[in-house]
Amino acid sequence: MRISTIDVTAERPYQVVVGQGALELLPQYVAEQRRIAVIHPPVLREQASKLRSACDCQTLSIEVPAAEAAKTGETLQRCWDALAEAGFTRSDAIIGLGGGATTDLAGFVASTWLRGVTYVSIPTTVLGMVDAAVGGKTGINLSAGKNLVGTFYEPYTVLCDLSFLEGLPVEEIRSGMAEVVKAGFIADPAILTIIEDDPAAALDPKGEVICALVKRAIEVKAAVVGDDLRERTSVGRDLGREQLNYGHTLGHAIERHQRYTWRHGEAISVGMAFAAELSRRAGRLDEDTAGRHGRVLRALGLPTSYPADAWPELREAMNLDKKTRASTLRFVILEQLARAAILESPDEDLLRDAFEALSRSATLD
Template identity: 35%
Template sequence: MTTVVSVGGGTFTPYDVVVGRGLLHEAGARIAPFARGRTLIVSDETVAAIHGPALKSSLEVSGIRTEIVSVPAGEASKSFAELERLMDRLLAAGLDRKDVVVALGGGVVGDLAGLAAALYMRGIDFIQVPTTLLAQVDSSVGGKTAIDTPRGKNLVGAFHQPRLVLADIDVLATLPPLQLRSGWAEVLKHGLICDAGFFDWLAADGAAGATGDAEALTRAVIRSVEIKSAIVGEDEKEAGRRALLNLGHTFGHAIEAELGFEEAALAHGEAVALGCCLAFRFSAGQGLCDPVDAARVEQVVAAAGLPTRLVQAGRFSAEALLGRMAGDKKAEGGGVTLILAHGIGRAFTQRFSDPAPILAFLRQEGAA
């Protein structure tokens, strides 16, 4: 049984996010309506070995010519160097505007392949086949594509919506526990933004999803996609409400940037989870939300095996973290924009022209 969530609004062509089990083997039939010419599967070396043959076989059975291009696994592939290499492969393959790029992998592959598709011949179609929980609930939906630079994460990119997203729950069974927990952070984030009831379920029966229960994962992915699709359909290019999806990310991206995006040090979802805890504690400290809510967020995040305190990630300079936050893509006019909360399920955006409260908070949290 599959569930289809439609994503779309007034500014872009609607597309379906299909959530279910066994979708990798049905991919050919589902992708065929969009494949007027050839497809090029972009994956990372690890995922290509595990899931590439099944996807390629499914496409070929449906009469779709295809080949696989792989990039090194890891955040380092979201770079100018790998983007240039991938663009050269698209050119060497002679793709035209009728052809389709298929991103098979996690958020790194989806971001890189999506940006390449956005740039190639000023934009060709691409399809997302996310193989991590984080990608299924977050990065594959909404059309954000980007690479990183030494100055920050996701600072060079484009909005380029996919034509289709296939979220196969079965592929999540191949994930290492850390990657599953990393994706669970984004699931928790969706409840924290605007659905307290969903967060309550995630903290109780739904918690089984964090350890791989397929039924809980299916429900978690569907609800997360519903939340994100509703927000994206209303605000494609983050002119307003879509910024709420960055809850935990301003703190989290700053931490990742200071660590040099080293996944061995901290996975992206771990940084987001920590960032959500920081956002709630900062909100409580500013008198914006009940400290009881901040404590509950910390407890649920910790129960999922995710970090809640800055000292768990490493040693940081408060000034350096603040500098990273000021350079975040949501920043305006030299100020810092944070996604904060009035409580669980009640996130909002606030801009700080005076960074002193943030700096004091970072020091209170253990940054030097």
């Protein structure tokens, strides 16, 4: 096994274990638990069974819908009911096995059951590994918007077994790469160079390149959330965790507009292209770095444009963004590579013009 560990120095420190075969370490992390409940989507039913068999304790399987369909109040209630029926106590543990939506839900279940029980996250997608499973954010969606209800709750550990990536469709890997690209722009430009050197290798689940990219992206997020778990330190140039929202203000609005039929990374890709164009038009970012967003994202096959006539609905949806404070819209932008900043209360014409530039660029590709 090629295993790396990344320390997250949050309020309750934990490790992210990354590498082929990381899942084999699970029994040692739940050795003291009397029972475990594995929350997973239908497609991972067989893997969940193998996981439960490997642990020397009583097990419970809780199957939930795939992707964002799992993050509802109804599914949350069903998970609570299953735990209640099984008599789960604070001596037991909850495991989230699946993509980012599953680990968001499972983490929320663990944080709220008996006011918090041991939680182990096992992400099975690129997106889950580099984003959702690391950082302690949990949550569910409402009809009004994404992740409007949730908690901050650190896992006991995160096991990122890269062998899971080998069974994923390329579209799923591509979507996860959007968050990897984000880490490159806000903190680690070496990520961008690696992708530019060989975009196809970045999407190869069996290669060394994707392993390096996943690890670097996790290191970026671990460093950020270790300093600011609860997203409280955006004062002046100290953005803290808020910088991780680069591309997400518009991205989340697009997800809602698409009724969550788009993959998260696809929406965030467009959101980053928009944030870069907004940064440039606000006079905060040079033209080459702004344009580099589109070049890197399109090299991976990710979208960077959206229909111009959707703007009124998207603009309304952004008012519910979690970064909005006292009805003031805030955008995470870039001032240069690896230096994010906040653009507060941007002019409405500036916002609209930056968005329309994306739809015009689509006709030039």
